[in-house]
Amino acid sequence: MSGVRAVCFDLDGTLLRDDHVDDVVREAADEAASRFGLGTRFVDDAVHALHAYWFGVGESPLLSTVPTDGLPVDVWRAVLAAHGITEPDAATAAYRRQIQLEARAARLHDESLEVLVAARQRGLRTAVITNGPSELQRGKLATVGLDGFDAVIVSGEVGHRKPEPEIFALALAALRVDAGEAVHVGDNQIADVAGARAAGLTAVWINRNGAAAASDPHHTVTDLRELLPLL
Numbered sequence: 001m002s003g004v005r006a007v008c009f010d011l012d013g014t015l016l017r018d019d020h021v022d023d024v025v026r027e028a029a030d031e032a033a034s035r036f037g038l039g040t041r042f043v044d045d046a047v048h049a050l051h052a053y054w055f056g057v058g059e060s061p062l063l064s065t066v067p068t069d070g071l072p073v074d075v076w077r078a079v080l081a082a083h084g085i086t087e088p089d090a091a092t093a094a095y096r097r098q099i100q101l102e103a104r105a106a107r108l109h110d111e112s113l114e115v116l117v118a119a120r121q122r123g124l125r126t127a128v129i130t131n132g133p134s135e136l137q138r139g140k141l142a143t144v145g146l147d148g149f150d151a152v153i154v155s156g157e158v159g160h161r162k163p164e165p166e167i168f169a170l171a172l173a174a175l176r177v178d179a180g181e182a183v184h185v186g187d188n189q190i191a192d193v194a195g196a197r198a199a200g201l202t203a204v205w206i207n208r209n210g211a212a213a214a215s216d217p218h219h220t221v222t223d224l225r226e227l228l229p230l231l
């Protein structure tokens, strides 16, 4: 690629590991179970439903009542309701606890820092474009000590989420580069790959788990280090 001036990174599953999420949900669900006198079946249902919601892997009949644009708190509400808990603040409390625990549990992938440093040493501008609530995504960045980005665009702050082109346009404006001068790397084939492509950026799919391709990335890598020779 020539003429690259900026690299945008997705956060979850790209710069950060995302294999701790089930444990975080289990801990938040355990606390809700204690509060409402629920058993392990509730905890298992919560872990299963939120895993299916985030990763699109596995099926949870409880998700049938959650709209496709539903939020994690809606998943908590559905799981709690299925176990007879309809108190108005129950889902919000469980979700808020999950956010707290999740922000604290954030961990970088091994190569993330090295790749960010290398990109910056080459004079490239760097950004994060991430879907999620402000408190959670900013909390994760603070936990892992990631800073120095030229732009951090969080869907919960800007009112647009990937794959919407507006969120990529906001990042490009903050970076002061054109779409043709920017690369976006992410693990989600819809939000990151299709979104970046539609917005005119070079789309790099990071496929850490050998998933089947269901999108049309310009490049595919299995580790962020493979990004560097492409820049």
Ligand SMILES: [Mg+2]
Pocket (backbone or CB within 6 Å): 010, 011, 012, 013, 014, 186, 187, 188
């Ligand atoms: Mg991701």
